[in-house]
Amino acid sequence: MKTNFKKHLHEDQLIQAMVDVSALPSEVLEHLATCPGCKEKKRAFEQEMETLGSMAHGFMPSPRRRVRIPETKKPGFGWFSGYHSWRMASAACALLVVLFLGWNVFFKILPERRLAGLEEEIQRDGQFMAEINDLVENPLPAADRAISGEDYARVDDNLLDFIIPQVEESENSPSPA
Amino acid sequence: MQLNRGKAHVADENPGTDSRNTVFVRRAVKGDRAAFDQLVSIFHEPIFRMVYVRTRSRVDAEDLTQDIFIQAFKSIGRLREVDRFRSWLYSIAANRVRDFHRKKRLRSFFMISSGEEIPGADSNDAYDDPEPLKNVMRKDFWGHLGGVFGKLSRLEKEVFTMRFIDQLTLREIAESLGKGESTVKTHLYRALKKFRKEKGILKLVGGEIQ
Numbered sequence: 001m002k003t004n005f006k007k008h009l010h011e012d013q014l015i016q017a018m019v020d021v022s023a024l025p026s027e028v029l030e031h032l033a034t035c036p037g038c039k040e041k042k043r044a045f046e047q048e049m050e051t052l053g054s055m056a057h058g059f060m061p062s063p064r065r066r067v068r069i070p071e072t073k074k075p076g077f078g079w080f081s082g083y084h085s086w087r088m089a090s091a092a093c094a095l096l097v098v099l100f101l102g103w104n105v106f107f108k109i110l111p112e113r114r115l116a117g118l119e120e121e122i123q124r125d126g127q128f129m130a131e132i133n134d135l136v137e138n139p140l141p142a143a144d145r146a147i148s149g150e151d152y153a154r155v156d157d158n159l160l161d162f163i164i165p166q167v168e169e170s171e172n173s174p175s176p177a
Numbered sequence: 178m179q180l181n182r183g184k185a186h187v188a189d190e191n192p193g194t195d196s197r198n199t200v201f202v203r204r205a206v207k208g209d210r211a212a213f214d215q216l217v218s219i220f221h222e223p224i225f226r227m228v229y230v231r232t233r234s235r236v237d238a239e240d241l242t243q244d245i246f247i248q249a250f251k252s253i254g255r256l257r258e259v260d261r262f263r264s265w266l267y268s269i270a271a272n273r274v275r276d277f278h279r280k281k282r283l284r285s286f287f288m289i290s291s292g293e294e295i296p297g298a299d300s301n302d303a304y305d306d307p308e309p310l311k312n313v314m315r316k317d318f319w320g321h322l323g324g325v326f327g328k329l330s331r332l333e334k335e336v337f338t339m340r341f342i343d344q345l346t347l348r349e350i351a352e353s354l355g356k357g358e359s360t361v362k363t364h365l366y367r368a369l370k371k372f373r374k375e376k377g378i379l380k381l382v383g384g385e386i387q
Contacts, residue, residue: 015369019362020347048382049341055382056230056322056342059315063225065239067217067246069210 007031009038017042018049202262205253213253216262217246224270227343231274233319241277245270264352267345271335271353321378328371336361337368 009017009032016024017032024032032038198219204212224245229238248269256265326334332354339350347365351358373379 011373012370015366015373018369019366023362048379051382052322052378053341053344055318057226059311059318060226060229061235063222063239063242064235065243067221067243069213069217069246069250 008035009041014038014041014045018045198262199259202253202256202259206256206259208254213250220263220266221246223343224266227267227270228274230338230342232277237277241270241273245273248273261352264345264349267339267343267349267353268355318381321375321381325372325375325378328375329368330364332356333364333368333371336364337372340365 009028013024013028021029021032032042198216201212201215201219205216221242225238225242228241228245229235232238232241245266249266252269256262329337335354336350339345339353340347345353347358347361350356351361354361
């Protein structure tokens with residue numbers, strides 16, 4: 001078979017033939033098929049690369065250790081096996097978190113709030129009782145007290161006795177003699 | 178469970194995803210442990226070699242190979258295309274090796290900064306061959322190949338190694354690296370161009386032919 005393409009393969013084409021011979025232009029491929037020189041160059045190149053591979057293999061050690069594949073896990077039972085075991089573990093974790101939070105809310109945080117509420121209530125009760133006592137002492141409104149003379153109601157009786165002693169008491173008292 | 182790499186189980190030097198492997202893969206995907214064991218025995222050595230080239234340490238290569246197969250075992254149930262098992266396995270291996278190098282870099286950075294010595298930090302833990310001449314040749318070969326690899330980019334090196342040492346096809350390389358086939362071709366072309374300029378390794382490889 002004669003070919004019109006007379007040029008021999010250059011270095012780049014030879015490398016290209018090594019990478020992927022089908023990527024060469026058709027006329028180059030045609031030449032390669034017919035030219036003994038180019039064929040030989042390509043074959044020698046391929047031989048070199050094969051030799052490289054076999055030399056690399058020859059200069060490598062063989063593995064001493066065997067590959068150990070772990071035994072396959074036997075399937076577990078129902079909900080505690082494989083995928084379900086993860087679900088169960090997640091559910092248990094979630095439950096623990098809920099219990100922990102619940103404990104804090106009901107047994108630690110709430111009592112404090114309850115105590116604070118009780119204190120407020122006691123304080124309010126105290127104020128209320130003070131108002132009641134005040135009303136017991138002074139039942140009239142402040143405006144009417146001046147008319148009724150109850151303004152002096154707050155003055156201590158002992159002090160009043162000291163300033164103005166009671167006359168009847170001193171006259172009726174038995175004489176020491 | 179221990180797996181023997183019995184010679185009878187080893188398909189050939191370069192086990193591709195042939196029809197027999199596909200049967201094993203299909204069965205392993207369905208949870209057949211014995212079929213997976215067969216796949217381990219077929220791919221144990223190629224994966225070990227793949228890792229060894231990238232770590233240059235037998236111990237690390239053995240550890241990583243173990244990890245790779247365990248990872249494959251755990252996730253084989255999710256493999257949809259059984260004919261892509263080989264590239265799938267190599268992609269696990271490539272990722273695992275990448276992680277290993279990342280961790281190693283990080284570890285060495287902290288060790289160096291704290292002025293500590295790393296025990297066994299030299300990854301090039303040469304194994305001794307009983308034949309002294311072979312030892313010399315081995316050192317010479319890896320030295321030259323290291324020189325070539327030093328001139329390649331990370332992806333060029335990866336593609337070159339996968340093609341000519343791991344002997345994967347272009348499609349398998351593309352799938353393993355998660356790249357397009359044209360990207361793989363471009364990087365392989367560049368790597369080969371640089372490789373052809375390295376007279377040392379060419380002399381070594383050419384000398385072997387004669």
